[in-house]
Amino acid sequence: MVELAERRLLLVHAHPDDETINNGVTMARYVAEGAHVTLITCTLGEEGEVLVPELAHLASDQDDGLGEHRIGELANAMAELGVTDHRFLGGPGKYRDTGMIYNDEGNADVPPQTRKDSFWQADLVAAANDLVPVIRELRPQVLVTYDEWGNYGHPDHIKAHRVAMYGAALAAARSYREDLGPAWDIPKIYWTAMAESRMREQLRALRDAGDTTTFEGMDPDGPMPPMITPDRLIDCVIEGEEFIDRKMNAMKAHATQITVDGPFFALSNNNGNQIWASEPYRLVKGTPAPGPDGLEHDLFAGL
């Protein structure tokens, strides 16, 4: 088993706030256990909406200062989680937030009409080459990123998944770009997941409370979209009730994007979401090391 102080965890996310929403408890736990946790954020979130009225002028169609502001929000959120190594892919502002843009079929997988400097338009090899030296420098045992849907279809999330997976493959190739450092093959790769049972529980609570607009058209007992993971395909759940306060405070630090109300949070679409103390994952590379309940409860299990 890798010693706690020798553990190195790398997370690749699209915008400032995704890391806390998806992995806030996980990051706080591993920092507390002495692991080295590194966050790579691919954009500054320049195209986000602004929940704080007095900061509305930062929006991209006004002062276009939101990206710069969110650098500070992310730094504050990382301070809450105890993460000291957080970097932007290729440096701050190299890849611009694409915006919540879909083509008219509503499918982000077909290139939407976006700015030439948007992350979605970035050349995949060039963006992966910004990640390869980081992987080869850090030599993480575990990489965390999104599934092929980017978890909910945002073009930057889909692109972050592609850059993370392709970057991991290139970093492992001994003969690939020796100038980017000695090869490193990441032993375990996980995708963040929205577990089906949790989605149904959340939908049931919303519908019971009379909310028919959040996740409109979804029935707690009906079919789930492909980005919802059946519980049988969840491989690992990181639990950490003792870190939920850090996660909530980190969410509050992303004030232009997230409002926190007790055990719930909302983004600018005002969808009520529970703040979970457990964070599920799918293992997509490496050997599973499940416990008696059939799940891993440590991303470094088996290493």
Ligand SMILES: CC(=O)N[C@H]1[C@@H](O[C@@H]2[C@H](O)[C@H](O)[C@@H](O)[C@H](O)[C@H]2O)O[C@H](CO)[C@@H](O)[C@@H]1O
């Ligand atoms: C969690 C996440 O990925 N947030 C992104 C997302 O923000 C959403 C977007 O503004 C959408 O229009 C809203 O309805 C929704 O409530 C927001 O969460 O997309 C932004 C633009 O690309 C991005 O900056 C933000 O981080």
Ligand SMILES: [Zn+2]
């Ligand atoms: Zn995002």
